[in-house]
Amino acid sequence: MRQQKSVSMADVARVAGVAKSTVSRAFIHPTLVAAPTRERIRRIADEMGFRPSRVARALSTGRTGLLGLVVPTLSNPFFGPLVAAVQQAAEEEDRQIVLMISELSAERETRLIERLSSEVDGLIVATSLCGDPFLRKVAKRIPLVLVDRRVGRLPSVLIDTPSGVAAIADHLIGAGHRRLCYVSGPPGSWADAPRIAALRGRAEESGADLVVAGPIPPTVDAGIEVSETVAKAGVTAVIGYNSATVLGLLHGLGTQGVRVPEDVSVASADDFILFQSTKPAVTVLRLPLEEAGHAAVGMLARLLRGERPGKPVVLGPELLIRESTRPPG
Amino acid sequence: MRQQKSVSMADVARVAGVAKSTVSRAFIHPTLVAAPTRERIRRIADEMGFRPSRVARALSTGRTGLLGLVVPTLSNPFFGPLVAAVQQAAEEEDRQIVLMISELSAERETRLIERLSSEVDGLIVATSLCGDPFLRKVAKRIPLVLVDRRVGRLPSVLIDTPSGVAAIADHLIGAGHRRLCYVSGPPGSWADAPRIAALRGRAEESGADLVVAGPIPPTVDAGIEVSETVAKAGVTAVIGYNSATVLGLLHGLGTQGVRVPEDVSVASADDFILFQSTKPAVTVLRLPLEEAGHAAVGMLARLLRGERPGKPVVLGPELLIRESTRPPG
DNA sequence: GCCATCACGGCTACCGGTTGCACTGCGAGC
């Protein structure tokens, strides 16, 4: 107990000469209080610096105003902007974000979700590493929105990288490339299969060849390593799983004397600020992470109000063509 | 079909045939309850899946178990590991982190701190953009730990980059460099003056020259721009303010035909995963961010227990010498 | 002119813990 005696609703009520409940109503159900009374109460509350206690409200309503956000890591530049966007969107709804980081461990993610789920109103889980059944179970107990992961009809916000990499393929094939390589991500990656399918589709339509390298871990070093395979594959263009992969590819190809883009065009399936300043600047998919964050919070807010969350939201990435991709030869 | 009706303390008490208060004590003040009773209560609570409500506890104790963490941005790779470390350390103390991002705006940071301070037990503010008086005021109202920022004797965790850049200077001067350049950060940067002072000290001791370029914004583009000045300064080694600056320098020097490290050695005053894979790999200071996060939480926990927080903790960075620095000529 | 209606706002019981205080036995000290 410190000296930080904040003004309580009872204090305001006393000064205003009304009952506590009237003060409460003046804020929560304004129509139930006569306009002059309401205004007086609000003015007095304001003058006294009254801030309703979230904790007390939480206890009586059962809602804490907190949203849990679980991400696998903050090292991957994918998640920084997402977290920032979620936090901003939450703020606009007068909610706060409790952040948890699974450090890329499914087991840890499970633990974190278990703990969080009893202490927040709703949960946003990005790029979950947990199995479908677990997520389904969680969703039954607490409003849950998935980002970058689809599980049946569970509310989710997806970024349509398959169509994004297809756009890259169109761009490359349109420029005259006939042999493309896709460097795939980690073995368990939920995102890879649809991308590869989309790429195969495009390749078949246009009679181009598609080589799939990997799977490899999403690290720079793995990218460097795989660049050897890529260099020998006789392709004229490479699409990398994510920014780390591509950084590795750039480095690895460079040390092998393969010039980008003269010998091989390189594109990345996700964005990274530095790619606009590297040499050459890299063609990337700009992922709509800000939009994704906002959409996730919006969807969760709807769930919390008891409304239908709506169908999974699918956001399209934007192809940013830079120096690293050009016609072959 | 069981509802999400969580078991309350009263439920446990009823089943155990004791009073609510005894159940409470069995957990909070075990010594006040006879061992057999205590064990029985705990067993029953366990079997019933009792989870004490944080909210209710918060209401009656005035402590929420939440810690606020304010960072300027998540784009800078400095903050990801810091946030992760803080979250982990908090978890070990059974506390949770409410994250807020100021987006590099002092005004927004002020707002966020104001809001948070009434809703969390304590606050960790990293690389604050706010003025000293404001932080002092906040610290009077709520336990506050600063990271990477010193304000009088306020509890803080500092990373001693001045001695780090001094170590870089020693390394360079020891290798034979006689004209060094430091590219300074943004004009208001709290970190620059002591670094420059440390560098000047080393330069004077050894009779080397120090050129200070900048100040410039901490972006890749600004680094590219300033590289022109650096190239003309006739120096054989450059130390960059942070990773973005150095990436810009590498790029900029490259396009001007200045070879690294043959013509100019380059080192970075902060770390960045990619620097171990760039070509050349860059000599950096590894900043002990994990340690900093843990130290900050530890210090805050001490404050919350009413103990003296102790003097500001100063952590030393580690010099990682890589390919980008070598003897001149 | 009387009663039904309704807007307004007070009273009070929650929500689920924590904690000060009172009560009950039992063992020790004299």
Place this chain on the structure above:
DNA sequence: GCTCGCAGTGCAACCGGTAGCCGTGATGGC
């Protein structure tokens, strides 16, 4: 044998809001 003390536990008052129920006075319809 009678206090006194203390360990062990129950009772009830909080913490600061929210919301259901009810009383009151004014209004309007007949």
